[in-house]
Each structure stands twice: as structure tokens, then as C-alpha cells.
Amino acid sequence: MPNKISNPPLDERSNFLRSLVVRALQGGNRGHIGSSMSLIEILRVLFDDILKFKSNDPSWEDRDRLILSKGHGCLALYALLADKEFFSLSELDKFCHNDGMLGGHPERNKIPGVEASTGALGHGLSIGVGMALACKIRKKSSKVFVIVGDGEINEGSVWEAAMCAGNHNLENLIVMIDYNKIQSYGFTKEVADLEPLVDKWKAFNFNVSEVDGHNIEDIRSVLKKKSSKKPLAVICHTVKGKGIGFAENDPKWHHKSNLEDSDIKDMYKSLKAEI
Amino acid sequence: MRPTSLNCVYELAQKDERVIFIGSDLGPGVLDDFKKNIPERFFMEGVAEQHIVGMAAGMALEGFIPYVNTIATFLTRRCFEQNMIDLGLHRTNVRLISNGGGLVYAPLGPTHLAIEDISIMRTIPNMTIVSPADANEMRRFMMQTIDYEGPIYIRLAKGYDPIVTPDDIPFKIGKALKVQDGNDVLLVTTGITLGIAKEVSDVLKKENINCSILHMHTLKPIDEEALIQSSNEVQSVITLEEHTIVGGLGSACAELILEEGINIKNFKRIGINDLFPSGYGSQADMMKRNGLSVENVISTIKTFSK
Numbered sequence: 403m404p405n406k407i408s409n410p411p412l413d414e415r416s417n418f419l420r421s422l423v424v425r426a427l428q429g430g431n432r433g434h435i436g437s438s439m440s441l442i443e444i445l446r447v448l449f450d451d452i453l454k455f456k457s458n459d460p461s462w463e464d465r466d467r468l469i470l471s472k473g474h475g476c477l478a479l480y481a482l483l484a485d486k487e488f489f490s491l492s493e494l495d496k497f498c499h500n501d502g503m504l505g506g507h508p509e510r511n512k513i514p515g516v517e518a519s520t521g522a523l524g525h526g527l528s529i530g531v532g533m534a535l536a537c538k539i540r541k542k543s544s545k546v547f548v549i550v551g552d553g554e555i556n557e558g559s560v561w562e563a564a565m566c567a568g569n570h571n572l573e574n575l576i577v578m579i580d581y582n583k584i585q586s587y588g589f590t591k592e593v594a595d596l597e598p599l600v601d602k603w604k605a606f607n608f609n610v611s612e613v614d615g616h617n618i619e620d621i622r623s624v625l626k627k628k629s630s631k632k633p634l635a636v637i638c639h640t641v642k643g644k645g646i647g648f649a650e651n652d653p654k655w656h657h658k659s660n661l662e663d664s665d666i667k668d669m670y671k672s673l674k675a676e677i
Numbered sequence: 678m679r680p681t682s683l684n685c686v687y688e689l690a691q692k693d694e695r696v697i698f699i700g701s702d703l704g705p706g707v708l709d710d711f712k713k714n715i716p717e718r719f720f721m722e723g724v725a726e727q728h729i730v731g732m733a734a735g736m737a738l739e740g741f742i743p744y745v746n747t748i749a750t751f752l753t754r755r756c757f758e759q760n761m762i763d764l765g766l767h768r769t770n771v772r773l774i775s776n777g778g779g780l781v782y783a784p785l786g787p788t789h790l791a792i793e794d795i796s797i798m799r800t801i802p803n804m805t806i807v808s809p810a811d812a813n814e815m816r817r818f819m820m821q822t823i824d825y826e827g828p829i830y831i832r833l834a835k836g837y838d839p840i841v842t843p844d845d846i847p848f849k850i851g852k853a854l855k856v857q858d859g860n861d862v863l864l865v866t867t868g869i870t871l872g873i874a875k876e877v878s879d880v881l882k883k884e885n886i887n888c889s890i891l892h893m894h895t896l897k898p899i900d901e902e903a904l905i906q907s908s909n910e911v912q913s914v915i916t917l918e919e920h921t922i923v924g925g926l927g928s929a930c931a932e933l934i935l936e937e938g939i940n941i942k943n944f945k946r947i948g949i950n951d952l953f954p955s956g957y958g959s960q961a962d963m964m965k966r967n968g969l970s971v972e973n974v975i976s977t978i979k980t981f982s983k
Contacts, residue, residue, distance in 0.1 A: 510738075510767060518738070519766050522758055528728045529763060532735020532743075539697075539717050539741075559759075562728035569723075
């Protein structure tokens with residue numbers, strides 16, 4: 403399999419969005435760092451260029467649906483939702499607080515813009531399939547995007563859902579795999595090797611694209627292509643912890659609690675953002 | 678009871694465009710008319726119970742009312758997390774119709790006996806659990822499932838059970854059915870055990886022992902008021918369930934009676950003990966072997982202190 407990582411430098415907007423993640427990490431003094439940083443460009447392209455939404459009317463009927471099935475990457479989602487004014491940026495400072503709206507996994511009905519409460523892995527794709535079928539029954543043009551993690555797709559239920567999506571030719575369903583190659587314990591290659599991953603999704607009747615998950619142009623062009631009669635799987639080759647130099651590709655930075663002030667300072671420094 | 682339940686889904690689907698049917702590789706021919714006439718809302722998916730529960734939740738979040746049907750054990754044991762999160766936490770309007778609640782699949786052995794489904798589902802906040810006694814009660818109940826908020830677990834007993842419910846008392850989800858008054862022993866039933874209770878009562882009446890019968894078709898939310906009132910009128914309470922005695926009807930009644938400080942002399946849960954029932958045979962055979970018989974209920978009552 404070709405390694406699709408071209409590793410482009412992060413631009414100002416990507417660094418800014420990451421600084422929002424760091425702001426929430428500081429607020430909660432904890433969080434899934436690596437798992438959130440690998441998601442930033444995927445979510446940025448979705449919210450900037452692809453998704454139909456109204457942040458002042460989150461349940462607008464004609465919106466596209468986005469489910470972050472790997473709920474532990476929620477800090478990246480919160481950064482984008484706050485940036486798009488679904489809620490105030492100051493909510494990030496109350497991440498995981500007693501009176502905060504934003505918890506360690508996203509919850510529907512509490513957070514505007516969150517379509518499903520996720521965190522227990524392997525649920526989001528089935529829910530997305532249900533939503534995609536519902537849109538088809540109602541003859542609506544809305545699309546359903548589901549972001550899954552590479553560790554997450556160890557779950558059998560993901561493949562039950564994939565089999566069903568392929569069988570129903572759900573061309574309005576797009577699965578994006580955050581393939582950062584590291585799960586909680588260590589490298590996916592060692593814990594539960596996913597390869598050949600392209601073949602797996604093809605075998606389940608998906609169209610498959612591979613992209614550099616940090617290359618804005620790359621992601622955008624794949625998502626802007628006209629859909630054919632199959633669901634689409636976009637394998638996004640990403641770097642766990644992307645943008646925080648010392649956390650990149652290090653399983654120890656999957657999740658951290660009791661963050662020191664110096665950790666936060668170092669993260670901002672790494673992003674070249676203002677402290 | 679099973680054909681009635683599924684036919685009701687078709688009837689409801691004809692009236693209401695939100696109704697969807699989802700089966701998991703059921704037998705050939707199930708709801709053929711539904712499939713023929715409303716194909717866009719008929720789904721027969723593969724052997725993938727976890728997935729169809731999540732898929733149903735996704736449809737419900739979009740405003741549909743999916744009725745999911747397959748074997749009880751797979752809908753409860755296997756899908757527990759989907760039931761808890763996709764249905765309970767999201768409070769989705771999904772209806773789970775479970776085939777073979779209790780000992781229906783006796784010949785198929787322990788992998789297919791759904792004798793802890795009620796305990797499992799009771800732990801899920803927002804979940805409603807209904808276990809009708811016969812096809813008539815099933816029909817009265819099913820018609821109320823459209824305009825009801827939150828997920829419902831529907832326990833099907835075997836088909837063609839005798840009709841034991843009175844048809845002059847209207848059905849209401851969450852409202853227990855007082856089938857008979859009496860001041861000696863209260864028999865609390867759910868599902869087809871109502872039939873046993875009525876036979877027990879008929880026999881004991883001749884011996885001047887008067888049974889009160891409270892049919893708890895809705896196990897959650899349990900009708901606390903009816904149970905408190907009925908328990909206050911008797912010396913002894915017996916719960917009858919085609920289910921383990923751990924965590925089901927008997928447990929729910931014991932919890933309430935004890936916490937309310939109701940003064941009764943005797944309390945007994947009759948159901949399946951905390952074990953895997955052995956042997957095969959018919960549902961009726963297995964019920965008898967596990968104490969769910971008229972004779973065992975009567976002999977239990979006769980051991981009670983006065």
C-alpha cells in the first residue's frame with residue numbers, strides 16, 4: 403500500500419483550530435490529544451467546504467448529517483463547532499467541568515450540532531446507515547458523513563453496518579476513516595492489523611479513495627466528486643497528534659490527564675500560536 | 678400473539694407514514710403484504726442484530742418509528758449496548774418485538790431461552806417493557822405504540838395462547854390490569870402466567886381461599902400505585918413469571934413492597950431459579966419442570982403461615 407502522507411506544512415487556520423483544542427485541553431486539564439489532532443483537517447474541510455448546515459438552526463431539515471463515531475476525538479469536533487458558532491468559544495474552557503456542556507465524549511441533545519452520542523465504539527456507522535436510509539425514503543438530498551477511527555473498526559458491528567450500506571447502495575453515505583495507525587495500546591499493525599484496508603472496504607461494496615488526511619486540497623477534491631451508486635469510504639492517512647511535534651506518532655499521547663501548565667505551554671509553542 | 682403483533686405493524690404502517698419494519702433474517706414470507714405494498718419501508722436485513730438496532734435508532738432520530746423484530750435473546754443479550762445507548766440514551770422511538778420471550782424455544786436449548794430479557798431491559802433508563810398475556814391484549818397494546826415517546830421492548834410469548842384477558846377493560850401502557858379482587862393472596866402476573874393465576878384462583882375459591890390477580894403487562898414503568906394498593910389488601914403476595922427470578926417481575930415487586938413498608942406475611946417469587954434450565958421438550962413441559970404450574974402455585978400457597 404502506498405503511504406499517502408505528503409506531510410504538507412500546516413497553515414494558519416489549521417494551527418488556529420488546533421489551538422482551540424489546546425484551549426479545551428487546558429480547560430479540562432485532560433483529553434484525547436493524539437486522536438483529536440489527527441482529525442482537524444478532515445473536519446475543517448467538511449465544515450468549511452462540504453457540509454450544508456446552519457449553526458443558528460442545528461436541526462435544519464435539509465442539513466447534511468455528520469456523526470463523529472470515534473467520539474473520543476470530540477475535541478476536534480468541538481473546535482470546529484465553536485469556530486462555526488454553534489456555541490460560544492468560552493465553552494471550551496469548561497470542557498469536562500461539572501457545569502460544562504462539553505464532555506469527554508459528544509452528546510446529542512446537549513451540544514448543538516452533535517447528531518449522535520458516541521464514545522462506545524462501533525455505533526456511529528449503523529446510526530448513519532439508518533439516517534441515510536431515512537433520507538432516501540423521504541427523497542432528500544442530504545448526505546450522511548460518518549467518521550470512524552482505525553482502532554474503532556476492530557469492532558464487528560462496523561462491518562455489519564458496512565455490509566448493509568453496500569447492500570443498499572447508499573450513495574448518500576460517506577465513511578471517513580481516520581487512519582493514524584495508532585490505537586490505545588500501540589500501533590494498529592501490531593495490535594490488530596487492518597491491512598489490506600482498501601480491499602476490505604471494496605469487498606463490502608464501497609467505492610474507496612485514499613487521501614492524505616492533512617492535505618486540504620486532497621480531501622476536498624475527493625469529497626467534491628460526484629457520487630456514484632455506492633457508498634464511499636475515504637481512507638484518510640493521518641498522523642496521530644499532528645501539529646504537536648512531541649506528541650506525533652507517540653501512543654503515550656493518545657489520551658492524557660493531569661496536564662501540567664508546561665505541557666500546555668509546549669503545545670502552544672509547537673503550534674507557533676500566541677500563548 | 679406473534680402474527681397479531683406483526684399484522685398490527687402492517688396495519689399501523691398503512692395509516693402512518695412514519696412506521697418502518699426491520700427484520701433480521703426472519704423466516705420466508707414474513708409480512709409479504711407489507712413488503713409488496715410498502716416496499717420502501719420494509720427492511721429484511723442480515724443476521725446483524727447490533728447493526729439493525731443502531732440503524733433503527735438512526736431512522737428514529739430522523740422522525741420514523743421503526744419496529745424491529747427478531748429472536749428475543751439476540752435482541753437483548755447481544756445488543757445490550759445498542760439498546761442502552763442508541764435507544765435508551767437517545768430516547769429513540771424504536772419498538773423491539775422479541776420472538777420467543779421465556780421458554781418458548783424449549784426444544785432449541787439454552788442458547789435460545791430468553792429468560793433474563795426483562796432483567797436486562799429493566800436496567801435501561803427510558804426503556805418501556807411490555808409483556809402481553811394473549812393476542813387480544815397484544816392488539817390493544819400495539820395500537821398504542823404509535824403515539825408513545827421513547828423505546829419499547831415488546832415480549833412475545835408463543836403464538837395461539839388461550840385468550841385470558843377481559844376485553845371490557847381498556848389497555849393503557851403502564852397501567853396494571855386488576856383482573857380479580859380477593860383478600861387472601863395476591864398473584865402478580867406478566868405475559869402468559871396470567872392464565873396460570875386464573876386457574877389457581879378457580880381451584881382455591883372452592884377451598885375458600887380468595888385470590889386477587891394483578892396483571893402487570895407493563896413491567897417498566899411498573900404501576901406502583903396498583904401494586905401498593907393490591908398488596909395492602911392481602912396477607913401474601915406471589916409473583917409469577919416465565920423468567921429468571923433474578924431481576925424481573927418478582928424483584929421489581931419485592932423492591933417496591935419492601936421500600937413501601939407494606940405489611941404482608943408471605944412473599945414468594947415463582948419463576949426460573951438462577952440456573953440454566955435443563956432438558957428440552959415443549960414450553961409447557963419446561964414451565965412445569967421449573968415450578969410454573971397450577972399445582973406448584975397452589976402447594977406454595979398452602980405452605981404459607983396464616
